[in-house]
Amino acid sequence: MTRLQALFVDDDPAIRKTFTALLELEGFEVLALASAREATAVLAVRDFDLVVTDMRMETPLAGYDVVRAARNLPSSPEIIILTAYPLQTSDWKQQGAYALFMKGGNMGSLLSTIRDLADRRRATRKDPDDPPPDIRRKISMN
Amino acid sequence: MIRRRPNKLLISLGAGLLVAATGIVIDLAMLPFERGVLIHQVMGDFVAGLMATLVCLAIQLKNEEVHYEVAMERAAIVADLNHHVRNAVFPLFIAVQRNGDAEAHRIAGEAMERINMALKDATADAFVRRVDYGPVTPAEKTAA
Numbered sequence: 656m657t658r659l660q661a662l663f664v665d666d667d668p669a670i671r672k673t674f675t676a677l678l679e680l681e682g683f684e685v686l687a688l689a690s691a692r693e694a695t696a697v698l699a700v701r702d703f704d705l706v707v708t709d710m711r712m713e714t715p716l717a718g719y720d721v722v723r724a725a726r727n728l729p730s731s732p733e734i735i736i737l738t739a740y741p742l743q744t745s746d747w748k749q750q751g752a753y754a755l756f757m758k759g760g761n762m763g764s765l766l767s768t769i770r771d772l773a774d775r776r777r778a779t780r781k782d783p784d785d786p787p788p789d790i791r792r793k794i795s796m797n
Numbered sequence: 798m799i800r801r802r803p804n805k806l807l808i809s810l811g812a813g814l815l816v817a818a819t820g821i822v823i824d825l826a827m828l829p830f831e832r833g834v835l836i837h838q839v840m841g842d843f844v845a846g847l848m849a850t851l852v853c854l855a856i857q858l859k860n861e862e863v864h865y866e867v868a869m870e871r872a873a874i875v876a877d878l879n880h881h882v883r884n885a886v887f888p889l890f891i892a893v894q895r896n897g898d899a900e901a902h903r904i905a906g907e908a909m910e911r912i913n914m915a916l917k918d919a920t921a922d923a924f925v926r927r928v929d930y931g932p933v934t935p936a937e938k939t940a941a
Contacts, residue, residue, distance in 0.1 A: 667884050667887075667888075669888040670884065670887055670888050670891070672888070673887075673888045673891035673892055673895070674891055676891075676895060677891050677894065677895050680895060711880060739879065739880045739881075739882075739883030739884045739887065740876060740879070740880045757883065758883040758884060758886075758887040759883045759886055759887050759890055759909050759912065759913065760913075762890060762891075762894050762902075762906070762909075766894070
């Protein structure tokens with residue numbers, strides 16, 4: 656069966672490595688990127704089932720750039736914000752994120768949310784062996 | 798617990814009235830009783846009271862502004878501290894989640910809960926100025 660595609664964006668290499676491994680254990684094929692700029696460039700040309708992004712990267716609210724870019728994808732991927740920086744408002748809901756988790760918060764809740772989203776995603780596919788939404792256009796290197 | 802702050806305008810009006818009343822009492826005690834002169838003096842005392850009210854209000858507003866700025870700076874410093882600690886600990890937490898057994902998960906969860914409580918305490922301490930998370934001064938470095 657084809658694996659679900661996940662994009663994980665975080666500027667901390669240790670978190671990128673460990674969380675990527677965790678998502679892979681949950682059955683995702685993961686692309687891990689270090690900045691919102693890279694992520695938005697990839698999201699312009701490639702579809703994902705799940706997008707998990709940090710908030711504070713190049714700018715304090717860089718994560719919202721990733722959320723907005725992901726929201727525009729035709730497959731409407733599930734979007735989760737994973738941050739260590741306390742957010743003052745619930746803007747993340749208006750921006751289109753499904754959930755927000757604090758790093759070091761309730762890990763069980765985060766994992767069960769990811770599993771639920773993955774199950775929902777698999778269920779909406781007509782054929783489990785359908786190829787995942789993948790590269791639609793080649794990245795222009797110009 | 799919400800602590801009620803005294804009303805700035807009432808304090809300023811009280812200060813102004815006190816200045817005016819003091820001026821009137823002193824004028825009555827010191828000046829000869831001449832109606833025309835006293836009326837002018839009392840009017841002058843009220844103007845002084847009004848000025849005292851305005852100055853008192855301005856001082857309070859300025860103090861509040863400084864207090865707000867300091868609070869915002871402290872909030873930013875504590876939020877940064879929070880960010881760094883959580884980012885540093887999170888990979889360990891994930892690694893335990895990935896490789897550990899149920900007991901390891903429980904211990905990691907408890908440790909993380911303790912860190913969260915320490916961060917909350919640090920936030921509270923920073924706001925009541927029990928500790929200072931600002932840059933370390935040379936004297937503090939020597940003491941350490």
